[in-house]
Amino acid sequence: MPELPEVEVVRRGLARWVTGRTVEDVDVLDARSLRRHVHGVEDFRGNVTGARVTDVVRRGKFLWMILEDPDGPRSALAAAPSTALMAHLGMSGQLLIEEPDAPLEKHLKVRLRLSAASDADGTPLPADLRFVDQRIFGGMFVTDLEPTTDGRPGGLGGGSLPLIPRQAAHIARDPLDPAFSAESFHRRLRERKTSLKRALLDQGLISGIGNIYADEALWAARMHYARPTDTLRRPDTLRIVEAVTTVMRRALEAGGTSFDSLYVNVNGASGYFARDLEAYGRAGQPCRRCLSEGRTTLMRREAFMNRSSFLCLFCQPRPRNARA
């Protein structure tokens, strides 16, 4: 399940393997993966073919390659000389760098042929960039870039341009972004009449967090998912932000969380953070913090927001003023 750490692993892979290369050809095997490209498959192919990738940027779970056309700006907007090739992995999307003669994946959706390139040793780099997606919640599309409202870079990555794809402009800064502000997150949390986990999953408030890391952070911060956000005091917000940031940094170091072959990096390798999960998927198993303090408390699974939440009711007692 790609959340921020998994998408960042992919971004780094793309930055290393794709930056500076030109897209020579595009093969769309399933138009459903281009659902968010409003002008259709041929327009997508026309916008991507011949463009050079200059940077790979990420905000939250959105990832984009900055495209520049060697023949000059193709956008009608003079203020947007470059465009973005956006990708969202959804539940099961993969971006893979492979040799063109590698067997085609069952769920291969889009195939980009890249210009020849070699690494520092002179070893040729694989020429295929493939978008594979079993459940089709993810997708790719081309869009214009617009100025960020705060004048800061649009996201994390090589790009220092204060530009953001329009479709990601409503996405909040993520905890690994230097422009993330815990103070403004706290202010907005206090204004909301909602529950803490719902807020953590709201990409407009703080981005990059999905069901897995939400549960991990809540467990680490010893807070219940139903805690009303307007009761949070500044130290509470700082505690959950610290927990989210720490768990994501650790997951990133481990190469992300892979339960099965659905999440892999650009070279097809799984991450190994799943073994370090303290909450997610651990229903019926002992809470490790309780165990280390001499108690045997079993982790629970509860339904919340039509999905599973995993928690320890000793460490994370349900608040009396719990909110849905």
Added chain:
DNA sequence: CGTGCGACCTGGGGGC
């Protein structure tokens, strides 16, 4: 406008 919920998808697993 803030909030919450259903639709979009496929494959795996359990029940019968």
Added chain:
DNA sequence: TGCCCCCAGGTCGCAC
């Protein structure tokens, strides 16, 4: 063996 239902879940559009 096969069929049906449920579950996984990120984002968007829509209803209230």
